Amino acid sequence: MSAEFRVVPFAGLPDYSEEERLQCSREFLRLMQGRRTIRDFSSKPVHRDIIKNAVRAAGLAPSGANKQPWHFAVVSNPEMKRKIRKAAEIEEEEFYAGKAGEAWLKDLAPLGTDPKKPFLEIAPYLIVVFQQNYDIDSSTGEKIKHYYIQESVGLACGFLITALHNAGLATLTHTPSPMGFLRELLGRPKHEKPVMIIVAGYPSDTATVPEEALNKKSLDVIVSWFD
Ligand code: IYR
Numbered sequence: 001m002s003a004e005f006r007v008v009p010f011a012g013l014p015d016y017s018e019e020e021r022l023q024c025s026r027e028f029l030r031l032m033q034g035r036r037t038i039r040d041f042s043s044k045p046v047h048r049d050i051i052k053n054a055v056r057a058a059g060l061a062p063s064g065a066n067k068q069p070w071h072f073a074v075v076s077n078p079e080m081k082r083k084i085r086k087a088a089e090i091e092e093e094e095f096y097a098g099k100a101g102e103a104w105l106k107d108l109a110p111l112g113t114d115p116k117k118p119f120l121e122i123a124p125y126l127i128v129v130f131q132q133n134y135d136i137d138s139s140t141g142e143k144i145k146h147y148y149i150q151e152s153v154g155l156a157c158g159f160l161i162t163a164l165h166n167a168g169l170a171t172l173t174h175t176p177s178p179m180g181f182l183r184e185l186l187g188r189p190k191h192e193k194p195v196m197i198i199v200a201g202y203p204s205d206t207a208t209v210p211e212e213a214l215n216k217k218s219l220d221v222i223v224s225w226f227d
Contacts (some may be wrong), residue, residue: 040206057159067152
């Protein structure tokens with residue numbers, strides 16, 4: 001075993017009784033049953049520390065070889081939000097005008113989405129998530145390989161959305177297509193690729209959710225047991 005392989009004792013889990021664990025699992029399920037994707041945001045400000053803590057939680061996600069191949073660009077600057085909205089709407093106009101193809105547009109119809117993205121300016125925070133295809137050692141300039149990049153970043157995004165929801169904030173996973181403009185606008189390096197924008201804030205007073213969003217597949221459909 002290599003001399004660099006050091007371990008420390010693990011004492012990270014709470015010492016619950018089985019009943020307490022069941023209770024926790026029910027409470028968490030209930031919390032998550034209340035999550036919805038929101039597209040209509042209020043401009044009500046959000047405390048910066050809530051966003052900071054949520055990003056900290058996202059950074060705790062497991063990742064291939066613990067390389068943590070992610071970067072979160074947190075945007076609250078109105079001018080930057082305006083630029084992001086403008087660039088996203090240009091791409092989305094083309095997408096909805098036909099680039100998406102008939103089948104995709106038909107699948108999106110129940111969500112009521114269109115090329116207009118006012119939430120990109122109205123919501124207090126846009127968290128632009130980048131995947132790092134590799135990293136560069138700051139002292140040697142050498143390439144550092146990353147593994148299971150999409151899986152790792154997907155997990156971090158899940159942690160992020162869950163952390164924001166747990167703090168009582170609404171989120172929207174927004175994927176303007178294509179979204180290369182985000183790298184340019186935010187001055188991120190070439191080896192980083194934007195994956196999604198997580199819009200965070202409070203829902204507007206008149207926010208609605210599509211009825212379709214309540215149709216989640218049942219447990220029997222999504223699970224098979226091999227007891
Ligand atoms: N990027 C577009 C289209 C879109 C695509 C999927 I897949 C969605 O689940 C929702 C929207 C938009 O944001 O409108």
